[in-house]
Amino acid sequence: MKIGMPRGLLYFHYGALWETFLTELGLEVVTSPPTNKRILDLGVKNCVDDACLPVKLFHGHVEFLKGKVDYIFIPRIVSIKQWEYICPKFCGLPEMVKNTIKDMPKMLLLEHNLHKPRSNFIKGFYQLGASLGFNMKQIKNSYRKAVQSQSTFEEQCKMGVIPxxxxxxxxxxxxxxxxxxxxxxxxxxxxxxxxxxxxxxxxxxxxxxxxxxxxxxxxxxxxxxxxxxxxxxxxxxxxxxxxxxxxxxxxxxxxxxxxxxxxxxxxxxxxxxxxxxxxxxxxxxxxxxxxxxxxxxxxxxxxxxxxxxxxxxxxxxxxxxxxxxxxxxxxxx
Structure with missing residues (x-):
């Protein structure tokens, strides 16, 4: 099973977490290439005019992956820290993509919402894995390795390594x-x-x-x-x-x-x-x-x-x- 991973928006922060989780489940992750003129043009064509450039680029990466994978991974990010929020476009990203890009393959959704208890954040990964037919043990092991990968990435950044x-x-x-x-x-x-x-x-x-x-x-x-x-x-x-x-x-x-x-x-x-x-x-x-x-x-x-x-x-x-x-x-x- 091929999962498309758009190389846009918070992929540049959570890419290690998401890719490791899906890969450890035994799924083939197909990441879109680094942004280029073709992807930019696809994004501008398929996104609303008043969106910022990063959102348009995300649409371009999704359009590039369309037809090449079975699912496209699109996170719904509400909050990444308790009592705080981020841009509302991240919350509505799945709906934006669904209603602007034609002939979309199935979307694989993951909710990030640390405004609620952390157990709700972990629950999102369990729901994602279960929707693909994996058992709790497989999902738990994959999540643990994904968190380790994300922690390593963040530690390297703190040491002065640009990603x-x-x-x-x-x-x-x-x-x-x-x-x-x-x-x-x-x-x-x-x-x-x-x-x-x-x-x-x-x-x-x-x-x-x-x-x-x-x-x-x-x-x-x-x-x-x-x-x-x-x-x-x-x-x-x-x-x-x-x-x-x-x-x-x-x-x-x-x-x-x-x-x-x-x-x-x-x-x-x-x-x-x-x-x-x-x-x-x-x-x-x-x-x-x-x-x-x-x-x-x-x-x-x-x-x-x-x-x-x-x-x-x-x-x-x-x-x-x-x-x-x-x-x-x-x-x-």
């Missing part, structure tokens, strides 16, 4: 290279690690000898500490994570610059990016650049902005921060 396995061919880790500049790249995992969507921004930074750090490398307690300084609790899980990681990097980690990579039309980013930018500009002297991407974003324009930002960061580093980031004043020799 390259999502696209091994396009990027290489320069372990022995000495980095003089450190840039915090902030954004949702499905924006940071989809290299076609973000036009290989991580690779371009690394080729300039820049060390790239992302929110996945920050410990949860540090995120909670800095996000907790807001006037009231942040009930969006990814909003809390991105804001907390941004503040940690500029206050406790002393990065040389921050790049916030956002998908156009993302409601959460429209708030968090503004909060983070205002806080960084008001309380630090660290430069920050906001990059919005969608299906119309041109690589040439993005390269120009990226090169200009890097050059400015390098010049400030060499001149001991005598060049103001916000236009207040400039010391000249």
């Amino acid at each position: 390259w396995y999502f696209n091994k061919a396009s990027l290489k880790v320069s372990k022995n290279r000495e980095h003089t500049i450190t840039i915090a790249l902030i954004g949702h995992p499905y924006v940071l690690y989809d290299h076609y969507a973000n036009m290989n921004i991580i690779s371009k930074l690394q080729q300039r000898g820049i060390r790239v750090i992302t929110p996945e490398m920050v410990l949860e307690r540090e995120i909670d500490k800095h996000a907790g300084m807001l006037s009231k609790p942040m009930f969006w899980s990814f909003g809390r994570k991105l804001y907390g990681a941004s503040m940690y990097y500029v206050k406790d980690f002393s990065v040389d610059g921050v790049i916030y990579l956002s998908a156009f039309a993302c409601g959460i980013d429209s708030l968090i990016a503004e909060l983070a930018e205002r806080k960084i500009r008001r309380e630090t002297n660290i430069p920050i650049a906001l990059f919005n991407i969608d299906e119309h974003t041109g690589e040439a324009g993005m390269n120009t902005r990226l090169d200009a930002f890097i050059d400015m960061v390098i010049r400030r580093k060499e001149h001991e921060n005598n060049l103001s980031t916000h236009g207040k004043y400039i010391y000249s020799c």
Whole structure:
């Protein structure tokens, strides 16, 4: 039995969990290829116009898998942390796909809802396995191995390893290279690690000898500490994570610059990016650049902005921060 796994949205965070669970059950998992122009075109064609780029890409990956598998795995993600929620499009994703893509094969649904007791989260895996005819022992063993795989993935991220396995061919880790500049790249995992969507921004930074750090490398307690300084609790899980990681990097980690990579039309980013930018500009002297991407974003324009930002960061580093980031004043020799 072939299960199609769209390489989009939170596959870039839970891919290890989902793939291991299905593989350990003895199922053949067919993962769609890394995003390319064909998949982008399919997504734009088969998705509603007002959706953000990552949602359109997910539709493109589903359309690519159609006709090649027996089932397509589509998670319904309501909450990934108790008392918090994520973008409502994740909750309605199965219905969006079902009503926009014609001749869909059977969907294999899994609900992630940690707003309810954790037993409900585990129950989702049991229901999925049972729907395919597996017994409780098989499902329990597969779930245990899947959790171990996910834990290993998250531990590697905390150790500073960027999740390259999502696209091994396009990027290489320069372990022995000495980095003089450190840039915090902030954004949702499905924006940071989809290299076609973000036009290989991580690779371009690394080729300039820049060390790239992302929110996945920050410990949860540090995120909670800095996000907790807001006037009231942040009930969006990814909003809390991105804001907390941004503040940690500029206050406790002393990065040389921050790049916030956002998908156009993302409601959460429209708030968090503004909060983070205002806080960084008001309380630090660290430069920050906001990059919005969608299906119309041109690589040439993005390269120009990226090169200009890097050059400015390098010049400030060499001149001991005598060049103001916000236009207040400039010391000249």
